[in-house]
Amino acid sequence: MIGILSFVGFTALVAIISYFATRSTDESSSDGYFLGGRSLTAGVIAGSLLLTNLSTEQIVGLNGQSYTEGIVVMAWETLAAIAMVVTAIFLLPRYLKGGITTVPQFLKDRYDVTTKTLTSILFLTGYVVVLLPTILYSGALAISTMFDLPTMLGVSDSTALNMSIWGIGVIGSIYAVFGGLKAVAVSDTINAVGLLIGGLLIPIFGLMAIGDGSVFGGLDVLYQANPDKFDSTGEITNSVPFSTLFTGMMLINLFYWGTNQQIIQRALGAKNLAEGQKGLLLASFIKILGPLIVVLPGIIAFHYFQGGLEMPDQAYRALVNAVLPKYLVGFFVAVLFGAILSSFNSVLNSSVTLFGLDVYKQHINPEATEQTVVKYGKIFGIVLAVGAMLIAPLISNAGSLFAYLQELNGIYTIPIFTIIVVGYLTKRVPAIAAKIGIIAGVVLYCFSQFYLQPLFVNGALEEAAAAGLTDPEALALVKAEAYPHFIHVMAILFVLNASIMLIIGKIKPNEEPFELEYTKQVSIEPYKYVKQVGVVICLIVIGLYVYFAK
Numbered sequence: 001m002i003g004i005l006s007f008v009g010f011t012a013l014v015a016i017i018s019y020f021a022t023r024s025t026d027e028s029s030s031d032g033y034f035l036g037g038r039s040l041t042a043g044v045i046a047g048s049l050l051l052t053n054l055s056t057e058q059i060v061g062l063n064g065q066s067y068t069e070g071i072v073v074m075a076w077e078t079l080a081a082i083a084m085v086v087t088a089i090f091l092l093p094r095y096l097k098g099g100i101t102t103v104p105q106f107l108k109d110r111y112d113v114t115t116k117t118l119t120s121i122l123f124l125t126g127y128v129v130v131l132l133p134t135i136l137y138s139g140a141l142a143i144s145t146m147f148d149l150p151t152m153l154g155v156s157d158s159t160a161l162n163m164s165i166w167g168i169g170v171i172g173s174i175y176a177v178f179g180g181l182k183a184v185a186v187s188d189t190i191n192a193v194g195l196l197i198g199g200l201l202i203p204i205f206g207l208m209a210i211g212d213g214s215v216f217g218g219l220d221v222l223y224q225a226n227p228d229k230f231d232s233t234g235e236i237t238n239s240v241p242f243s244t245l246f247t248g249m250m251l252i253n254l255f256y257w258g259t260n261q262q263i264i265q266r267a268l269g270a271k272n273l274a275e276g277q278k279g280l281l282l283a284s285f286i287k288i289l290g291p292l293i294v295v296l297p298g299i300i301a302f303h304y305f306q307g308g309l310e311m312p313d314q315a316y317r318a319l320v321n322a323v324l325p326k327y328l329v330g331f332f333v334a335v336l337f338g339a340i341l342s343s344f345n346s347v348l349n350s351s352v353t354l355f356g357l358d359v360y361k362q363h364i365n366p367e368a369t370e371q372t373v374v375k376y377g378k379i380f381g382i383v384l385a386v387g388a389m390l391i392a393p394l395i396s397n398a399g400s401l402f403a404y405l406q407e408l409n410g411i412y413t414i415p416i417f418t419i420i421v422v423g424y425l426t427k428r429v430p431a432i433a434a435k436i437g438i439i440a441g442v443v444l445y446c447f448s449q450f451y452l453q454p455l456f457v458n459g460a461l462e463e464a465a466a467a468g469l470t471d472p473e474a475l476a477l478v479k480a481e482a483y484p485h486f487i488h489v490m491a492i493l494f495v496l497n498a499s500i501m502l503i504i505g506k507i508k509p510n511e512e513p514f515e516l517e518y519t520k521q522v523s524i525e526p527y528k529y530v531k532q533v534g535v536v537i538c539l540i541v542i543g544l545y546v547y548f549a550k
Helices: 004-019 028-040 041-051 057-069 071-097 101-108 113-146 149-155 157-209 215-226 242-246 247-260 259-268 273-290 296-303 312-322 326-365 371-396 403-425 432-468 472-482 488-506 530-548
Strands: none
Touching: 028 215, 041 071, 041 296, 041 371, 041 472, 057 071, 057 113, 057 259, 057 296, 057 312, 057 326, 071 113, 071 247, 071 259, 071 530, 101 113, 113 149, 113 157, 113 312, 113 371, 113 403, 113 432, 113 488, 149 157, 149 326, 157 215, 157 296, 157 326, 215 242, 215 296, 242 488, 247 259, 247 403, 247 488, 259 273, 259 326, 273 530, 296 312, 312 326, 326 371, 403 432, 403 488, 432 472, 472 488
8 A cells, every 4th residue: 555655746746747847838929839948958958868777678688688698688778878969969969950740751851751751651650550569568467466456456466557558658648748848857767766766676675685685795706707798798698699780780879869869859859969868968968877666676586485486577577576675565566657747748749849840731631720829739639649558469479679769660760760761961962862761761671671671581490300419509509590580681771771871862862952051949069078979979878888798
């Protein structure tokens, strides 16, 4: 009961603060609603960025992978810090200079309206089919199991899961659809502080449990008993082979932190460039500590349960229930609930923005007032949320949540990232090249992962079976060598798509070069130490890999 009360109390407190903090924002204007009036400060941006990213698909999924593979999976966190530095120095100044509201808006200015619309539709499809349902499912699973809702409510596991999905979906929709970006960002910042505190409590209590009350004693026991779990380079059979860090992994992080609407929208709402850059750099510093929350608990769980859990994705929830004092469970679930809402809110708010500005205003009702655009954006957000809540229960047989999410994200990640990069680095590549790049990227990735990859892998496994090979490790190696890792595939397709676009640009270039005009909506005077701080962050990340390399 104490856990339930603390959960309700903390969640209500966040909602009240968010409400009063956003009363001054003009929600009827598109700038006020979609970008929080371009008034976000560095602290709010950093907190919002961190919590938007750090949700249950991240916490549960990555800890599940570290349970089996160790710290090699920290690449998803640590390389994100470098990607944020690149975004702060190179991308954000260009976004704010052009007064960009959405990433597709830049593509309209650089290419044409059709390219912008195709990109918006691709973003929206990925959000409703992949990202939103995964966030809802993983979050509902965590809430249901940590509070043991089936027993508490006297219902089946599936019923409790569906109730949690709809509960998260409805509450998240109220924040995102009716509150706008500023409500989402403020609640994110509060929850980010709580999640950092609560998230760090799990490894602390976990290490104390295996170290006879000593955190450092537990860390020593953990390292001595599981040295193979602390290798930053890993093997080819890992979910993140070391070689991928130099190919598609950085591209994925650059897309996510520099061009993904749900993330970059926070920085686009900055009051000026300096605040946006400071927010990104602050978030990147904290991101380096991310493995303490999303990787270390999985390794602790492996040691604590002696590798005996049925499913790796159970690692985090099992460790929380085993080591966290009961009086803290409610607070922890409350901040975890905040993280779930944050990711859901962020994606939904970005979807509303994309639809309202890039689809409704552009194609359905060009003469619509700002109030009308916001109104129909909200209606679309409600429809999208309901669709995601209906799809979410279907993910139960997807296997590893994080691996599932990352591989499917590749369908739209690389095509969009390619045309943005080529658009920024060239001035005469035409719109037709961007359209071909988008279509070719989607088709080739789907053909690779859903046809060629199963074909080659199944063929290799059949040959291994015919040769009498039965050792699991040997079979895993056969599978890994049969076809390039999906992260390598992303890099290959990025180079291929970019080459196609550049060739088209060489054959049929635009007559006039593209120039990004300064709209003077916000000051673009940069933070004076942005480059120095960025170099320090990059060196810290490289140092971590060198220290843990075997």
